[in-house]
Amino acid sequence: MCGIVAYMGDRQAAPLLIKGLKRLEYRGYDSAGIAIMNDEQQITAYKKAGKVADLEANIGDQDTQGHLGIGHTRWATHGEPNDRNAHPHFGHNGLLALVHNGIIENYQTIKTQLQNKGHQFLSDTDTEVLTHLIEYIYTEQQVSFEEAVRLALNEVHGAYAIVVLSKKDKDTLVAARKGSPLVVGVGNNEFFLASDASPIIEHTKSVVYLNDGEMACIRDRKLSIQTIHNEKKDVKIHQLEMELEAIEKGGFEHFMLKEIWEQPRSIADSMRGRVRSDIGKIQMGGLLEYQFKLVNARRILIIGCGTSWHAGLIGEYLFEEFARTPVEVEYASEFRYRDPVIYPEDVVIAISQSGETADTLAAIEMAKEKGATILGVCNVIGSSIARATHAGAYTHAGPEIGVASTKAFTAQVTVLAQMALWTGYRKGAISRTQLQNNLVELESIPPLVEKILQTEAHIRDIAAKFCDARNFLYLGRGYQFPVALEGALKLKEISYIHAEGYPAAEMKHGPIALIDEEMPVVFIATQNAQYEKVISNMQEVKSRKGVIIALVTEGDVQAAEIANYVIEVPPVQEAFAPLLTSIPLQLLAYHIAILRGCNVDQPRNLAKSVTVE
Numbered sequence: 001m002c003g004i005v006a007y008m009g010d011r012q013a014a015p016l017l018i019k020g021l022k023r024l025e026y027r028g029y030d031s032a033g034i035a036i037m038n039d040e041q042q043i044t045a046y047k048k049a050g051k052v053a054d055l056e057a058n059i060g061d062q063d064t065q066g067h068l069g070i071g072h073t074r075w076a077t078h079g080e081p082n083d084r085n086a087h088p089h090f091g092h093n094g095l096l097a098l099v100h101n102g103i104i105e106n107y108q109t110i111k112t113q114l115q116n117k118g119h120q121f122l123s124d125t126d127t128e129v130l131t132h133l134i135e136y137i138y139t140e141q142q143v144s145f146e147e148a149v150r151l152a153l154n155e156v157h158g159a160y161a162i163v164v165l166s167k168k169d170k171d172t173l174v175a176a177r178k179g180s181p182l183v184v185g186v187g188n189n190e191f192f193l194a195s196d197a198s199p200i201i202e203h204t205k206s207v208v209y210l211n212d213g214e215m216a217c218i219r220d221r222k223l224s225i226q227t228i229h230n231e232k233k234d235v236k237i238h239q240l241e242m243e244l245e246a247i248e249k250g251g252f253e254h255f256m257l258k259e260i261w262e263q264p265r266s267i268a269d270s271m272r273g274r275v276r277s278d279i280g281k282i283q284m285g286g287l288l289e290y291q292f293k294l295v296n297a298r299r300i301l302i303i304g305c306g307t308s309w310h311a312g313l314i315g316e317y318l319f320e321e322f323a324r325t326p327v328e329v330e331y332a333s334e335f336r337y338r339d340p341v342i343y344p345e346d347v348v349i350a351i352s353q354s355g356e357t358a359d360t361l362a363a364i365e366m367a368k369e370k371g372a373t374i375l376g377v378c379n380v381i382g383s384s385i386a387r388a389t390h391a392g393a394y395t396h397a398g399p400e401i402g403v404a405s406t407k408a409f410t411a412q413v414t415v416l417a418q419m420a421l422w423t424g425y426r427k428g429a430i431s432r433t434q435l436q437n438n439l440v441e442l443e444s445i446p447p448l449v450e451k452i453l454q455t456e457a458h459i460r461d462i463a464a465k466f467c468d469a470r471n472f473l474y475l476g477r478g479y480q481f482p483v484a485l486e487g488a489l490k491l492k493e494i495s496y497i498h499a500e501g502y503p504a505a506e507m508k509h510g511p512i513a514l515i516d517e518e519m520p521v522v523f524i525a526t527q528n529a530q531y532e533k534v535i536s537n538m539q540e541v542k543s544r545k546g547v548i549i550a551l552v553t554e555g556d557v558q559a560a561e562i563a564n565y566v567i568e569v570p571p572v573q574e575a576f577a578p579l580l581t582s583i584p585l586q587l588l589a590y591h592i593a594i595l596r597g598c599n600v601d602q603p604r605n606l607a608k609s610v611t612v613e
């Protein structure tokens with residue numbers, strides 16, 4: 001949520017910041033801005049509501065000379081998205097400029113105190129209040145710039161990643177984080193700061209991840225790190241493993257489509273080095289130290305948000321089937337605010353693509369305090385959640401830029417399947433032969449996904465029939481119920497068509513009242529133990545004139561006869577079928593959204609990484 005970028009070095013800052021903001025735009029895109037300090041130590045800000053391209057057009061050929069600057073792309077929390085509320089914000093006397101990702105919860109109290117001292121505010125944001133506070137401390141208390149930032153941060157509650165510029169301090173950037181991510185890129189006599197590595201990767205692979213409560217000060221081209229409680233920290237440089245191509249569209253029209261098509265590769269990558277079906281072995285190196293905990297877990301609690309929560313629901317079925325461990329799946333946002341009963345013998349699996357979701361992070365901290373073991377299933381290496389957990393398994397899906405999650409979801413499910421099989425075998429819940437047969441099946445998935453992708457034209461034709469629908473219903477049973485939820489989420493996220501996912505049997509307890517000839521109903525009706533029941537549910541919809549799109553196993557005639565439209569997927573055992581059935585639903589949502597003229601990579605109001613609660 002919100003993207004921050006900053007630069008200090010010998011190059012012109014403005015073009016680097018604009019390019020960096022474009023890379024970060026998936027994090028928020030309702031307004032954007034940059035502030036540049038020139039060699040005379042004047043700071044000029046350029047801000048515009050809308051996309052980074054609107055900002056760029058607005059800047060046009062204005063003079064943006066300067067080697068030091070900060071930039072921001074916004075996802076509004078306080079104040080509507082307009083030019084005035086766009087970042088960067090200035091202090092009372094225009095001495096400081098600041099960009100911020102997060103929420104300052106006590107901003108109103110501070111604002112009132114500063115107003116009483118004569119401060120006037122130009123925006124409705126919490127960020128401007130923080131800028132005024134830092135500037136006030138800087139001017140009143142005669143402390144250094146970084147000390148003023150530190151003292152101010154000790155007065156605020158909430159979450160933040162900030163970068164601040166000061167007119168009085170040549171060649172200086174001060175940054176801090178608590179609850180929102182921030183990475184420092186260390187180049188050759190130049191520095192970058194960004195919400196994630198994507199704007200940095202093309203300039204340097206050396207990065208420093210700031211921890212919560214840490215501040216970075218780059219002064220005279222030297223980086224130092226301290227905590228907001230004034231404790232000095234070592235600068236630990238990590239090398240990024242990501243390649244630039246991974247964050248570019250590679251010939252696809254949209255990131256989302258590219259990521260959908262990457263799934264044969266990303267699913268295979270999530271098994272690489274772990275699954276050896278030829279010898280019936282599975283290794284989960286990152287979990288080894290906690291093997292005992294997982295095998296002896298009294299209960300597994302899976303937490304996540306959005307799509308990651310849907311992957312968690314499939315994880316529940318997988319752990320029940322293969323490991324016979326009781327599982328509960330919780331929305332992190334609910335879990336963190338209850339007083340859940342957690343035992344030290346519980347294992348919490350936290351699922352997060354970004355590894356930065358504020359609610360998931362807070363839920364982890366709470367469960368940790370209660371003594372549970374926390375394992376992460378994250379995509380972004382080095383992310384806050386990956387670092388907050390005791391151990392984990394990365395999904396290795398590669399950077400996911402499209403706001404609607406696709407390849408991260410299938411990689412999460414694949415990793416959960418591996419964890420469940422690994423645990424089940426070690427517990428003795430499945431035999432060596434069962435393990436091997438399941439691994440063979442799991443390894444067969446990538447080419448089957450490829451086969452489904454080849455049917456894209458057929459799915460696009462179906463999309464064309466339904467792009468004007470106002471509502472959609474997605475129904476499935478067992479392992480396909482979470483797929484129904486995920487299919488509905490994909491559609492509503494990017495096409496703005498109202499869609500609901502439901503367990504097919506529950507339809508009779510409500511959604512059936514909605515069915516008429518206007519209502520498309522997507523049935524996930526692949527061959528499984530409940531197939532006949534799903535067929536009955538299809539009949540119930542048909543007799544009420546609902547229009548049926550059915551996902552069926554190749555060669556199925558029974559479901560195909562009832563349905564109006566059919567999408568076939570290859571046969572695979574029930575537990576792994578979500579890895580196949582989710583693919584056509586992603587493509588269906590994508591094509592419906594495109595036909596409706598929607599911006600699929602940046603759907604309105606959404607953000608890829610939700611770093612505020």
Ligand code: G6P
Nearest residue numbers: 305306307308352353354357405
């Ligand atoms: C946002 C994203 C979703 C994602 C959810 C959880 O809502 O738009 O795609 O599923 O956050 O994010 P996480 O990074 O924790 O998986």
